[in-house]
Amino acid sequence: xxxxxxxxxxxxxxxxxxxxxxxxxxxxxxxxxxxxxxxxxxxxxxxxxxxxxxxxxxxxxxxxxxxxxxxxxxxxxxxxxxxxxxxxxxxxxxxxxxxxxxxxxxxxxxxxxxxxx
Amino acid sequence: xxxxxxxxxxxxxxxxxxxxxxxxxxxxxxxxxxxxxxxxxxxxxxxxxxxxxxxxxxxxxxxxxxxxxxxxxxxxxxxxxxxxxxxxxxxxxxxxxxxxxxxxxxxxxxxxxxxxxxxxxxxxxxxxxxxxxxxxxxxxxxxxxxxxxxxxxxxxxxxxxxxxxxxxxxxxxxxxxxxxxxxxxxxxxxxxxxxxxxxxxxxxxxxxxxxxxxxxxxxxxxxxxxxxxxxxxxxxxxxxxxxxxxxxxxxxxxxxxxxxxxxxxxxxxxxxxxxxxxxxxxxxxxxxxxxxxxxxxxxxxxxxxxxxxxxxxxxxxxxxxxxxxxxxxxxxxxxxxxxxxxxxxxxxxxxxxxxxxxxxxxxxxxxxxxxxxxxxxxxxxxxxxxxxxxxxxxxxxxxxxxx
Numbered sequence: 001x002x003x004x005x006x007x008x009x010x011x012x013x014x015x016x017x018x019x020x021x022x023x024x025x026x027x028x029x030x031x032x033x034x035x036x037x038x039x040x041x042x043x044x045x046x047x048x049x050x051x052x053x054x055x056x057x058x059x060x061x062x063x064x065x066x067x068x069x070x071x072x073x074x075x076x077x078x079x080x081x082x083x084x085x086x087x088x089x090x091x092x093x094x095x096x097x098x099x100x101x102x103x104x105x106x107x108x109x110x111x112x113x114x115x116x117x
Numbered sequence: 118x119x120x121x122x123x124x125x126x127x128x129x130x131x132x133x134x135x136x137x138x139x140x141x142x143x144x145x146x147x148x149x150x151x152x153x154x155x156x157x158x159x160x161x162x163x164x165x166x167x168x169x170x171x172x173x174x175x176x177x178x179x180x181x182x183x184x185x186x187x188x189x190x191x192x193x194x195x196x197x198x199x200x201x202x203x204x205x206x207x208x209x210x211x212x213x214x215x216x217x218x219x220x221x222x223x224x225x226x227x228x229x230x231x232x233x234x235x236x237x238x239x240x241x242x243x244x245x246x247x248x249x250x251x252x253x254x255x256x257x258x259x260x261x262x263x264x265x266x267x268x269x270x271x272x273x274x275x276x277x278x279x280x281x282x283x284x285x286x287x288x289x290x291x292x293x294x295x296x297x298x299x300x301x302x303x304x305x306x307x308x309x310x311x312x313x314x315x316x317x318x319x320x321x322x323x324x325x326x327x328x329x330x331x332x333x334x335x336x337x338x339x340x341x342x343x344x345x346x347x348x349x350x351x352x353x354x355x356x357x358x359x360x361x362x363x364x365x366x367x368x369x370x371x372x373x374x375x376x377x378x379x380x381x382x383x384x385x386x387x388x389x390x391x392x393x394x395x396x397x398x399x400x401x402x403x404x405x406x407x408x409x410x411x412x413x414x415x416x417x418x419x420x421x422x423x424x425x426x427x428x429x430x431x432x433x434x435x436x437x438x439x440x441x442x443x444x445x446x447x448x449x450x451x452x453x454x455x456x457x458x459x460x461x462x463x464x465x466x467x468x469x470x471x472x473x474x475x476x477x478x479x480x481x482x483x484x485x486x487x488x489x490x491x492x493x494x495x496x497x498x499x500x501x502x503x504x505x506x507x508x509x510x511x512x513x514x515x516x517x518x519x520x
Contacts, residue, residue, distance in 0.1 A: 001273045003273070086273075087273070087275065088273045088274065088275035088277065089223075089225055089272050089273045089274050089275065090274075090275050090277060090279065090280075090283075093225070094280070094283075111271060111272060111273055
């Protein structure tokens with residue numbers, strides 16, 4: 001099964017991290033990469049730029065509206081993602097558990113629809 | 118329950134678990150078990166109960182899976198199709214049963230789904246019985262179970278035992294599910310205060326788990342706790358349906374065997390030096406059970422245990438109970454001081470708080486405050502039997518004041 005792991009962070013908090021906090025989180029990402037590469041489950045993953053760089057597009061019956069910023073104002077914003085292919089949810093929960101979140105954010109795991117032939 | 122019914126019930130968890138391994142999914146495993154169980158009732162009536170009903174059911178269920186697979190042109194997982202499982206010791210199937218337990222009680226499922234799956238799949242209750250235990254229409258429970266099964270496959274919840282590092286957390290979730298089932302038996306329903314069948318299912322599940330985790334002290338604590346409560350269930354309700362509070366219960370009607378079993382279990386658990394909230398709650402329940410009459414209750418010890426429980430598992434209910442115990446032990450001033458630490462704004466319609474507070478004020482001699490709190494409780498109460506009891510207390514207090 002393919003899973004996407006969506007990483008949500010409170011950006012304000014994220015941008016004010018101490019060096020030590022940032023190093024701890026990066027170490028978590030390295031650990032996920034290393035584990036998933038070793039398991040052969042890693043497909044892709046990346047960090048997203050700040051919501052300040054987000055652009056929202058709506059198409060309402062052909063009328064295109066482009067606005068600056070994210071589509072919704074939330075406390076925590078999508079900050080990055082991974083895609084894995086693994087046998088089961090527990091494997092992905094295991095990866096997610098390698099990331100220290102504390103009060104900064106959390107991770108949401110969603111299965112992807114299987115590709116149709 | 119007939120002998121065959123009891124044998125089926127006992128065999129079910131391990132048989133369904135083994136069939137789940139062969140079938141690759143839960144629905145097929147349950148269908149195969151159902152089919153095997155129907156064959157069993159006919160065959161066993163003719164030939165008598167086999168030596169190993171679990172093995173018999175697995176063999177029969179697996180044959181059905183093989184037939185179905187051959188018709189669909191598929192392979193069946195697992196060992197050779199010709200193999201009989203009747204020589205298997207039930208303990209050889211413990212790994213499968215563990216996998217099944219952790220599947221049904223996976224934290225990625227909503228609690229209501231965990232509870233429903235556990236009762237349906239492991240305990241083998243019908244959808245109608247599960248619905249009745251949770252006071253919802255059968256159709257609602259069927260939909261809930263269907264959604265739970267869909268989540269199992271959509272999310273990719275594995276038929277697996279968690280890794281060692283995850284095990285304590287995951288087992289805690291399993292115990293919470295079992296205790297939730299037990300407490301559901303105590304949620305009031307029309308007529309009966311206790312649905313003893315649901316309570317017994319929870320006790321049965323805990324015994325099953327204890328065979329899988331014989332060293333787990335919190336599991337022992339949970340089983341001891343439920344046994345202590347269940348030992349008293351028949352004395353909680355008067356023939357007219359009214360609630361009988363602990364001090365007025367007929368202690369000779371308590372189930373002495375269950376209490377003996379609970380206290381023995383608890384002694385073993387506490388002796389292992391790995392304390393936890395279930396053991397503490399069981400110790401409190403056991404002190405109540407062991408007192409020959411209400412006045413002999415060791416309230417000082419109970420108050421001390423509630424203080425420990427406050428640290429292990431803090432919450433307003435624990436604090437309220439600690440205050441009551443302190444007052445029963447003779448220190449009503451300290452009890453009121455403990456109650457005052459609570460955030461009262463969230464407790465204005467919480468009857469246990471109102472009743473406890475009223476009792477303490479009454480003991481302190483503040484009759485007006487005591488009665489006002491009791492009337493507030495009477496207004497907030499959702500249970501007919503509880504309301505009946507509260508009005509009775511109000512009346513008794515008024516009569517005594519008249520004398």
